[in-house]
Amino acid sequence: MQPPPPSSSSAPSRPPSQWLHRINSLFPSDPSHPLQISVRTYSLALLLSLGPSLVPLVTRRTSRHVLKRVLAREFSPKGFAFSVTLALGGGAFIRELWRLLDNLDDSDSAPETPARAAALKLRAWIASRKLSSAQKTFLSNVISSSLGIILLQAGRAQSSSSSVLRASGKEPGASRTLDLTLLLLVRALDAAVQSFVARKSGSRRESDAERPIALQQTAQERLASGLRREALRTQIDSFVFWACSARIMWCFFYDPQRLPKSYTKWIHTLAGLDPRLLEALRLIRTKQWSYRNGSPSHSELLRTYARDLGHPAAWGDPAVLPAYGGPQADKVWTQFGLTSRRGVGGIPCQLVHGEVGSSLGLEQSCTANAGLRGIKVFLEAVAIYLPVQFVPVILSRPQALLDPRNVLGAILGALRSATFLTTFVTSYWYSVCVTRSLVFARLFPFVSHDFWDGPYGGVLAGCLVCGSSIWIENGRRRGEMALYVLPRAVRACLPAAWVRGGNAGVRLAERITFVLSLSSLLTAASHHPHTLRGLSRWGLRFIVKGPTVAFWKNDDPPKQKQAALETQRADSRP
Structure with a gap:
C-alpha cells in the first residue's frame, strides 16, 4: 500500500534560483526590446521623481498621510514615472508593431482574413510614402510622446492643488512641466548643432568599411577633421555659456523671479x-x-x-x-x-x-x-x-x-x-x-x-x-x-505673463515643443547617437540600447562567454 501523497503544506519550497529563473524567463534578453526599454525607463523615472519627493518628507518628519499621498501620486498612472514610460517606451512598442507590419507575409499560401487584408493595405499605403527607418522611428515617438505629455500635464495639474505642492513655492498658473520641456528642447537643439558641426568640419562617424572607397579618409584627414570639429564645437559652447551666464546674472540682480x-x-x-x-x-x-x-x-x-x-x-x-x-x-x-x-x-x-x-x-x-x-x-x-x-x-x-x-x-x-x-x-x-x-x-x-x-x-x-x-x-x-x-537662460527670456499664464495656447505650444524635442532625441539615440553628448547621450543610450548587459538576462553571462570562446576555437581550426 503506497503512502498518500504529501499535502501542499508539506511540499518542499521551490529554491530561490528557480523563482529567479522563472522571472527572468518572462523578459526578453534583447536589451533593445520594447519591454526592456519600458522597464529601464520606469525605473529611472521613478528614481528621479520619487527621490526628491521623499527627501523633504523624511527630513521634516511629516505625517503618514502626506507620505501616502506622495506615493499615490508618483505610482499613479498620471505620475511622472508612468507618463514618461508611456512617452518613451510607447514609441518602442509602436516601432516594433511597424516592423511586424513591414515583415508581414504576403505570400499566396497565407490565409486571407479581413485583418490581414487591412494590414496589407496599410503597409502598401505606408510604403508609398517612402519613409526611411529614422522617419518611422520619429513618427512612432511622436505618437507616444503626445500621449505622454497629455498624461503628465494632467497629473501635474491634479497634484498642484495639493497642500504638499502648494508649499513648494511654485508660481500660480505656471506650467509644472515647463522646465522639463525646456531641458528636452535644449538637448534636441544641441543634437542638431552637433550634426551640423560634424558636417561642417567634414567629420564622419561611419567606419571606413561602411563608406565608398572614394570617400574613405586617411588617418591624417580623420585627425584634421576631428580637430576642426572639436574647435568649432568649443567655440559654440563657449559662446552659448557666455550669453546664458550674462542673461542669468542680469536676471539675478533685476528679475530673480525668472530663475x-x-x-x-x-x-x-x-x-x-x-x-x-x-x-x-x-x-x-x-x-x-x-x-x-x-x-x-x-x-x-x-x-x-x-x-x-x-x-x-x-x-x-x-x-x-x-x-x-x-x-x-x-x-x-x-x-x-x-x-x-x-x-x-x-x-x-x-x-x-x-x-x-x-x-x-x-x-x-x-x-x-x-x-x-x-x-x-x-x-x-x-x-x-x-x-x-x-x-x-x-x-x-x-x-x-x-x-x-x-x-x-x-x-x-x-x-x-x-x-x-x-x-x-x-x-x-x-x-x-x-x-x-x-x-x-x-x-x-x-x-x-x-x-x-x-x-x-x-x-x-x-x-x-x-x-x-x-x-x-x-x-x-x-x-x-x-x-x-x-x-535656465531660455526660461529667463520667456515673457513672464506667458510663463504664468497657463492658458490653452501656452499649453499647446509647450506640448508641441515637448513632442518634437523628445521624438528628435529618441530618434537620434537610435539612429544618430554621435549627435548626443553628456547626460543625454548616457541616459538615452541606457534607455534605448540598454547597458552592456541587458536589464534581465535569461542566459548566464559566463556560459555565453564560454560558448563564444568555443565557437571561436572551432572557426580557427583548419
Whole structure:
C-alpha cells in the first residue's frame, strides 16, 4: 500500500534560483526590446521623481498621510514615472508593431482574413510614402510622446492643488512641466548643432568599411577633421555659456523671479551681497532711488546699511551723495573725509564691497575686494570639485587611482574647475569697480551715476565679462556647462505673463515643443547617437540600447562567454 501523497503544506519550497529563473524567463534578453526599454525607463523615472519627493518628507518628519499621498501620486498612472514610460517606451512598442507590419507575409499560401487584408493595405499605403527607418522611428515617438505629455500635464495639474505642492513655492498658473520641456528642447537643439558641426568640419562617424572607397579618409584627414570639429564645437559652447551666464546674472540682480529659487540662492551665496544693496540696485532701475532726484520713500535703505558697516549714514543718502564726478564730487568727499573716491560720484566702494577686507583695513580697495572674494570662492570650489573628480572613479574603476598620473589628472581637473569659478566671480566684481570707480566713471565724469550704478552700467559690464571665464575650462566641461545653463537662460527670456499664464495656447505650444524635442532625441539615440553628448547621450543610450548587459538576462553571462570562446576555437581550426 503506497503512502498518500504529501499535502501542499508539506511540499518542499521551490529554491530561490528557480523563482529567479522563472522571472527572468518572462523578459526578453534583447536589451533593445520594447519591454526592456519600458522597464529601464520606469525605473529611472521613478528614481528621479520619487527621490526628491521623499527627501523633504523624511527630513521634516511629516505625517503618514502626506507620505501616502506622495506615493499615490508618483505610482499613479498620471505620475511622472508612468507618463514618461508611456512617452518613451510607447514609441518602442509602436516601432516594433511597424516592423511586424513591414515583415508581414504576403505570400499566396497565407490565409486571407479581413485583418490581414487591412494590414496589407496599410503597409502598401505606408510604403508609398517612402519613409526611411529614422522617419518611422520619429513618427512612432511622436505618437507616444503626445500621449505622454497629455498624461503628465494632467497629473501635474491634479497634484498642484495639493497642500504638499502648494508649499513648494511654485508660481500660480505656471506650467509644472515647463522646465522639463525646456531641458528636452535644449538637448534636441544641441543634437542638431552637433550634426551640423560634424558636417561642417567634414567629420564622419561611419567606419571606413561602411563608406565608398572614394570617400574613405586617411588617418591624417580623420585627425584634421576631428580637430576642426572639436574647435568649432568649443567655440559654440563657449559662446552659448557666455550669453546664458550674462542673461542669468542680469536676471539675478533685476528679475530673480525668472530663475529657480535654488539657483538664485546659490548665486547669492557666491556673490555675498547684502539684500539692501540688491534692493537699491533694483530701485535705481525703476528710478525710485536716484542720485539726482533723491529717494524720499527709500532714503533710509542704504543709510542703515552704511551704519551697520560702521560708516557714516550719509554715505548711503542719495540726497547728499554726488550724482556726477569732477570737482563738485571732490568737495563732498572732502566734507566726508574720504580720499579714495576723488573724481567720481556715487556711493563709496566701501558700501559696495561690504565687510570684505575690513578686518585687514582694505575695505576701500577694489583689487583687494576682488582678490579676497576670489580666494574664498577658490577654497570652497576645491572642496566641491575634488569629490566630483574622485567619486566617479572610486565607484567605477578604483584601480585607476593606483596610477599617480590619474590621481594628478583628477587633482588638476579640480583645480582647473575651481579656477574657472574663481575667475567668474572675481572678473564680475572687478568689472563693476572698473566701470563705476576706477576707469570709465573717471573718463566720463559728466555721466550720472544713475547710469553707472544702473542696469546698463557696472552691473551689465560684470554680466558681460564674467562668462568669458569659461575658456579656462576644458572642452568637454564647456559643453556640459553650456547645456546646464541654457534651459535656465531660455526660461529667463520667456515673457513672464506667458510663463504664468497657463492658458490653452501656452499649453499647446509647450506640448508641441515637448513632442518634437523628445521624438528628435529618441530618434537620434537610435539612429544618430554621435549627435548626443553628456547626460543625454548616457541616459538615452541606457534607455534605448540598454547597458552592456541587458536589464534581465535569461542566459548566464559566463556560459555565453564560454560558448563564444568555443565557437571561436572551432572557426580557427583548419
